[in-house]
Amino acid sequence: MSGLIGKNIGMTSMFLKNGENVPCTIVQVGPCYIVQIKTIKNDGYSSVQLGIDDKKIKKTNKSLLNHFKKAGLSPKKKLLEFRMNQKIHSNFTMGNLISINFFKEGELVDIKGISKGKGFQGVIKRHNFSGVGEKTHGQHNRLRAPGSIGAGSDPSRVFKGKKMAGKMGKKSVTIKNLEILKIDFDYNIMFLKGSVPGNKNSYLMIQKKEWN
Incomplete structure (x- = not known):
């Protein structure tokens, strides 16, 4: 799998080890749940569909309710698909939780989101x-x-x-090669060097660099 879903919390600044003060974006990553696993045999390609943030049942239509029920999950506000190698397909199960441990400090990631209107x-x-x-x-x-x-x-x-x-x-924008400066595993928060597209509390697609 190539990445996770995150939420733009806002911007701040951080001091690096060399004393440089750099702007950075605070992103809440996950927790994400596996809603669907697509295979080449059934769907023509291999990917994992992730969901984040609970949604009220009365605001979800029946077709989506059944979609989440297959994975044993409550309705989610945001769904995104991430491509996956067929070789590691068996490592994932519908309904499983994927946390921010998927990323490491110092990694480069690509951030995709909807820009401000x-x-x-x-x-x-x-x-x-x-x-x-x-x-x-x-x-x-x-x-x-x-x-x-x-x-x-x-x-x-x-x-x-x-x-x-x-x-x-209000268009789809991808910012490439953003460095992960720090990860707070207790609060599922990631500090990215630079800015990301979108308003506060907007959803982001965070992808590892080696997958693009």
């Missing part, structure tokens, strides 16, 4: 445009405008993918 933004914030120009020659209201978009009699349309104003953020 910024709403509808203009081209300067969204694409780092510089605007039309300064307040000269009567351009008092054109500082943050996108300017010409290049359409004319030929091609008489705007090409797909043109950088324009629109909704920004």
Whole structure:
């Protein structure tokens, strides 16, 4: 299995052994439960589906309730799949608990999450445009405008993918090669060097580097 599910708690800073103060993110990892084991024979690929955080039964539909009942588990809020080698398939059992002991201090991990939503933004914030120009020659209201978009009699349309104003953020983002500075096994907390995508209490996919 390649990783576990975590939750973004917030940011702080930490002093390294050389005296350097670095920013780090506090991530609560697990406890995760094995909800489903997929095999090449039945599903066409090999993976483990993990669940985290209990969910109220009245807020879970019947199909999902039966899905969790097969593993002998209560409903979970978040489900994610992690690829797994077929050779170590027999080491996992549905319903088993996987804790933060899966990781070690000093390891490099890749963090995948949903970035913060910024709403509808203009081209300067969204694409780092510089605007039309300064307040000269009567351009008092054109500082943050996108300017010409290049359409004319030929091609008489705007090409797909043109950088324009629109909704920004709330996309799947992966931050690679983040170092695990410290692990608190008593509280299932991991300190990662740097920042991770998403708001506080958002779920993260934490994957070991050697699997990617």
